[in-house]
Amino acid sequence: MKNELVADFHVPKEKVTVIPFGINNAVPNSPLSTAEAKRQLGINDSDKTLLFFGNIAPYKGLKYLVDAFGELAKRDDSYRLIIAGKVKPGHRKYWSEIHSQIATSEVQKHIIERIEHIPDEEVELYFKAADVLIVPYVHIFQSGVPFLAYSFGLPVIPTDVGSLRQGIVEGRTGFVCRPEDSSDLARTIEKYFDSELFRNLENRRLEIKEYANERYSWNKVAAITTAVYSRLLTSDFWRLTSTRRGTPSASRRRLRSEL
Numbered sequence: 327m328k329n330e331l332v333a334d335f336h337v338p339k340e341k342v343t344v345i346p347f348g349i350n351n352a353v354p355n356s357p358l359s360t361a362e363a364k365r366q367l368g369i370n371d372s373d374k375t376l377l378f379f380g381n382i383a384p385y386k387g388l389k390y391l392v393d394a395f396g397e398l399a400k401r402d403d404s405y406r407l408i409i410a411g412k413v414k415p416g417h418r419k420y421w422s423e424i425h426s427q428i429a430t431s432e433v434q435k436h437i438i439e440r441i442e443h444i445p446d447e448e449v450e451l452y453f454k455a456a457d458v459l460i461v462p463y464v465h466i467f468q469s470g471v472p473f474l475a476y477s478f479g480l481p482v483i484p485t486d487v488g489s490l491r492q493g494i495v496e497g498r499t500g501f502v503c504r505p506e507d508s509s510d511l512a513r514t515i516e517k518y519f520d521s522e523l524f525r526n527l528e529n530r531r532l533e534i535k536e537y538a539n540e541r542y543s544w545n546k547v548a549a550i551t552t553a554v555y556s557r558l559l560t561s562d563f564w565r566l567t568s569t570r571r572g573t574p575s576a577s578r579r580r581l582r583s584e585l
Contacts, residue, residue, distance in 0.1 A: 377456035476538035479531025
């Protein structure tokens with residue numbers, strides 16, 4: 327986003343401050359275990375469970391995930407897919423086409439659909455039942471869903487669009503795949519389930535939480551935001567009060583208008 331501001335709108339790069347996307351830790355997080363969450367959704371402990379979470383719309387790339395899942399489930403019967411979220415207004419036809427594809431596929435029985443708004447108190451059920459979050463977006467700047475996953479210690483597989491790659495440490499917090507490429511997404515999912523990250527997932531969950539809380543904490547967001555405004559106020563105060571033009575009240579009016 328900073329690069330686009332500089333390149334397309336000619337904003338001086340020193341005028342742009344990048345503030346991290348704060349980790350989403352506002353939803354309830356009870357002692358519910360992974361095993362119990364899977365049990366409540368009718369999933370076996372050994373099932374390889376993928377999660378798609380959030381609004382359903384074309385830019386989210388759900389179609390590519392469903393195609394990739396079809397490839398995976400035909401080769402390995404232990405794969406499961408959870409689709410949890412509501413259809414974004416205006417995109418009911420998009421979901422209807424995907425739902426029809428699922429309903430007529432051989433892997434329908436491996437897909438759990440919860441197509442509605444997920445209340446905060448139920449969010450943890452889906453993130454704790456999953457072994458990995460899939461973010462198959464076609465285009466976007468950034469999304470809060472990966473940071474919600476991190477708050478539960480859940481690895482993420484996003485597509486390489488917008489700033490999504492910057493939130494991933496390959497092999498430690500997830501893996502990145504190509505956008506609009508269901509075969510590459512399927513290969514990346516298989517790569518994840520063959521990785522040390524998945525084999526040692528219960529221990530790695532704590533590492534992911536610590537990484538996210540250190541890099542994307544609200545304390546860090548607040549500190550950077552405060553520093554930006556402090557620099558603005560300090561520089562403008564000295565610039566405006568050091569000039570001899572205008573009365574103090576005029577300087578104050580200028581300060582207000584420029585800020």
